[in-house]
Amino acid sequence: MTDPRSFDTVEALEACVGEELGVSDWIEMSQSRILRFADATDDRQWIHLDEVRAEAESPYGTTVAHGYLTLSMLPRITAEVFTLKPRVAGINYGLDKVRFLAPVPSDSRIRGRVVLDRVLRQKPDTIRVHLTVTVEIEGGDKPACVAEAIAQYIVAP
Numbered sequence: 001m002t003d004p005r006s007f008d009t010v011e012a013l014e015a016c017v018g019e020e021l022g023v024s025d026w027i028e029m030s031q032s033r034i035l036r037f038a039d040a041t042d043d044r045q046w047i048h049l050d051e052v053r054a055e056a057e058s059p060y061g062t063t064v065a066h067g068y069l070t071l072s073m074l075p076r077i078t079a080e081v082f083t084l085k086p087r088v089a090g091i092n093y094g095l096d097k098v099r100f101l102a103p104v105p106s107d108s109r110i111r112g113r114v115v116l117d118r119v120l121r122q123k124p125d126t127i128r129v130h131l132t133v134t135v136e137i138e139g140g141d142k143p144a145c146v147a148e149a150i151a152q153y154i155v156a157p
Helices: 010-014 031-041 051-057 067-071 074-081
Strands: 005-007 020-023 027-029 082-084 087-100 108-123 126-137 145-155
Touching: 005 010, 010 082, 010 108, 020 074, 027 031, 031 067, 067 087, 067 145, 074 082, 074 108, 074 126, 074 145, 082 087
Parallel strands: 005 082
Antiparallel strands: 020 108, 027 108, 087 145, 108 126, 126 145
């Protein structure tokens, strides 16, 4: 696992607006992960779960991960890419735009490229960090997902 890029101050993070902060490690999207996600969300479409039918009928020739499973990897991806040391707490604030551009076949691997778009100071102890995360599929010719994610951090004074 790669060490995340570490920022000791909000100002140091702000200085990197417009930059790619880094790339996460590869994450395996195994069929068992897909099954666990289906259990957690009750999204049981055959294209995710029925390997025999997917091989016979799916345009992808195999089962594929749920789009929201791919999206749910963003917290892991961003944590692998960067840390903010004066952070006291962080929450997912929301998403401005999400596009699912390619299916993620079961047993493939994904990783994320994280670009810092904006750092907005809300209060003296609160910032919002806007990121564009591009989720790549190993060996794929286009991204699985591109998401504009927003995190809110409470930071130490």
